[in-house]
Amino acid sequence: MKKRENFLVFGSPVIEEDEIAAVCDTLRSKWIGTGPKVSEFEKRFREYIGIEYSAALNSCTAGLHLALVALDLPAGSEVITTPMTFCATANAIIHSGCVPVFCDVDPVSRNLTAEKIKEKITPRTKAIVPVHFAGYPCDMVEIMKIAKENNLYVVEDCAHAIESTINGKHVGTFGDIGCFSFYVTKNLMTGEGGMIVTKNPKLEAKIKVLALHGMSKDAWKRFGDEGYKHYQVIYPGFKYNMMDIQAALGLIQLGKVERFRSKRVELWKIFKNEFKNLSCRLPSDHDGHAYHLFCLEVDSEKMKGKTRDQVLLEYQKLNIGVGVHYQALHLQPFYESKYGYSKGMFPNAENIGTNTISIPFSPALTDKDIEDVILATKEIFQ
């Protein structure tokens, strides 16, 4: 295949005229910061997910952090999570004063399983943070069972999993708090942005206060037309609030989320069919999958020793952007040196980390882009 003329950006978002108009309307309204659009987006998002409470934030990372802070875990508590995730998951655990305890994943789903979690529980364990990898739902029924038996909180990292369901019920509604991401590459984007959802009104209220400097409820209204209200600082909070500009984008994108998913489902079927005889492992299907990423697993033995890193370069040389989800997190220098993790501890995650590659899989891809990705993949993995 010939090198593409322009670089195909991995995970580029769909931005149409109505997103552009919504942002312009917000700018013209002059209410740009946290305001009525954020409230509306929170309401529409919790209706979509099917849960009672929600708080919009400036990222999913902020959501994970505030979720763990709001749960008020004793300093040094152990929180079990997966090494098959973005570093934000583990960093949020650390910033809440806890210790991330990694646990190996299932080699097919790339998710934590109740069985593997159980082996890591100690008297200091206080919470579990499962990640629904690529939108493949974790077995939350079994994970919640283990959590209840051991008196553990559960914070679900749903960054990949806006549309993921288990028996028709959205992920994020099983644990105590669910955290969603609206980063540019995610299934719904607001530029930067995130949302927590919960069934617990006290957790929602506390997270909203923590997200705006720890100032008492609805402090953003102090500049509104209801008369000046003094606020009180009740926690040493953070600056994690979402802006109306972001919420304006989110409201439009939420209306398209199922259309985007259908487009990815269609692409998933095309890729699986086109690639079925290539020297790589294809991702597995599951009911309620959000189909966020399309990850291939390189089989070096079948490719005369060609490594994943060589494959990455080959795509880049053809002007096709690719991703790695993820290098096993426990082997990153900080966690290795601080917590004593090393190679060999989590073989499934390490094997995925060495061999995985994510190819472009966004609903923004044109027919020509898709054709290029298919041609390149067939050439690289023949």
Ligand SMILES: *Cc1c(COP(=O)(O)O)cnc(C)c1O
């Ligand atoms: C993207 C991502 C996050 C962080 O989301 P932000 O909104 O960028 O903070 C956390 N966890 C996982 C698994 C992610 O993919």
